Amino acid sequence: MLLSLKPLTLASSPEWEPTLGAGPLLGIAVAAVALILIAIIGFRLHAFITLILVSLLTAIATGIPFDTLVKEMTTGFGATLGSVALLVGLGAMLGKLVEASGGAKVLADAMINRFGENRAPLALGVASLIMGFPIFFDAGLVVMLPIVFAVAHRLRGSVIAYGIPAAAAFSVMHVFLPPHPGPVGASALLGANMGLVMLLGIIVAVPTFYVTGIIWGKYISAKVAVEMPNFFGSIPDEKLAKNPPSVGTVIGLMVLPVILIFFNTGLTMAIKAGSLDSESAFIQFLIMLGNTPIALLISVLVALIVLGKKVAEDKVALEKTIDSALGPICSIVLITGAGGMFGGILRASGIGDAMSGLMSDLGIPLVIAAYLIALALRLAQGSATVALLTAAGLVAPGVEAAVATGDLSALGVACIVLAASAGSVFASHVNDSGFWLVGRLMGMDVKTTLKVWTTQQAFESILAFLLVYVIYLFA
Structure with missing residues (x-):
């Protein structure tokens, strides 16, 4: 089935309308990305300053009015910071408690003894796959990193060899599997069967994780040297708690936020299915407890109770230990927020509309069109969710027409959802806040x-x- 596309307008500031054409906008976007790379890599200008400066210059170049320019910048910064600061801050506190109590060492030793040194990256990756089903990419990565660092420290290996499998696992789960918002939203726009999307998502996600997480992590870690980060402190073994928590206790603390978030997801889906009363205050309270920041807050409080006495003798020392977790991650939070600012300026400038216009009237198969549109939008403005949902919106009329004429099966629709999902994750770079989060962490x-x-x-x-396309050929 071929497709002629109608551009879908991306949301921008209600106070002004972009005036530049597609060519100038895309040229400005390319120049802005190049300027960021030159400033940071070539001139060693701090990433936080660079991103703010280039965001300002991009806003001016694209014609954003001076009276709304700062608002556009702070909107992108605040939207990213609002979620990232809570997740990274609470995650760092949880990680510090687990590390200082000796729990990270206990769990790392147990994993190494159980799976062996050679399979430690796979074990971390599989654990991340399981955790990544209900938990968002950034939250899951922050929760998992203390164990990743502990394993890398015990084995004296590269953090990349153990961190990339975990990051790749959270990424594939976030991009391809419901109940994450991208595939759920795209499925709704295209009328896809959620069960089929989930089944195909698992079929696609697992081998993709293994190749791009395990194999790529092993290969690139041998080529690139990275010093062990110091976000949770470098506490010598002799200074760790003499009576560390058990493996079961540590696993329970790590899984607690996952369970709370999964509970939130289940209740939300039950409400959408009509099985629960959405007006019930008790149900809404339970859903609130499973929101990611609240789930992490509860986990930190539980960790304080369970691990507090193992970490420090008195409350003052415990408070200082927790506070020490925040200093090292401040730079990460601010740089990630600035990355969100840059991506927000690109979106507000009309770059999404420009890219959509250029992708119109392609006359190519639906599944390829969905992938290419999402890929182009991802490269242009950074947000995977915007890229995915925009691509789904653009191909939706063609999908609806093909289904109506019997040219497209339910399996084919699910493949188109996953093709757009695949495009939306392509080549994360400087306009994506996730790029800065992963790199700095x-x-x-x-x-x-x-x-x-x-x-x-x-x-x-x-x-x-490629995996989705092979399945699509048999749909």
Whole structure:
């Protein structure tokens, strides 16, 4: 089935309308990305300053009015910071408690003894796959990193060898599997069967994770050297708690936020299915407890109770230990927020509309069109969710027409959802807040992050699409 596309307008500021054409807008976007790379890699200008400066210059160049310019910048910054700061801050506190109590060492030793040194990356990746089913990418990564660092420390290996499998696992689950918002939203727009999307998502996600997480992580870690980050402190073994928590206790603390978030997801889906009363205050209270920031807050409080006495003798020392977790991650939070600012300016400038216009009247198969549109939008403005939902909206009329004429099966519709999902993850770079989060959390500079993470995301996108396309041929 071929498709002629109608551009879908992306949301921008209600106070002004973009005036530049597609060519100038795309040229400005390319120049802005190039300027960021030159400033950070070539001139060693701090990423936080660079992103703010380039966001300002981009806003001026694209014609955003001076009276709304700062508002557009702070909107993108605040929207990203509002979620990232809570997740990273609470996750760092939880990680510090687990690490300082000796729990990270206990769990790392148990994993190494159970799976062996050679299979430690696979074990971390599989654990992340399971955790990644209900929990968002950034939250899951922050919760898992203390164990990743502990295993890397015990084995004296590269953090990339153990961190990339975990990050790739959270990525594929977030991109391809309901109940994550991207595939759920795209399924709703295209009228896809959610069960089929989930089944095909698992079929696509698992081999994609193995190739782009395990194999790529092993390969690139031998090529790139990265020093162990110090976000949770470098506490010598002799200074760890003499009576560390059990493996079961540590696993319970790590899984607690996952259970709460999964409970939130289940209740929300039950309400949508009509099985529960959405007006019930008790149900809404339970759903609130499973929101990611609240789930992490509850986990930190439980960890304080369970691990507090193992970490410090008195409340003052315990408070200082927790506070020490926040200092090292401040730079990560601010840089990630600035990355969100840059992506927000690109979206507000009309870059999404420009890219959609250029992709009109392609006359190519639906499944390929969905992938290419999502890929182009991902590269242009950074947000995977915007790229996915916009691509789904653009191909929706063609999908509806093909289903009505019997040219497209339910399996084919599910494949188109996953093709757009694959495109939306392609080559995360400087306009994506996730690029800065992963790079800084793993102690990578921009050049190294481009080599390691941007390449991984490109491989993940291409391999996943190839798997989806093979299934589509039999749909």
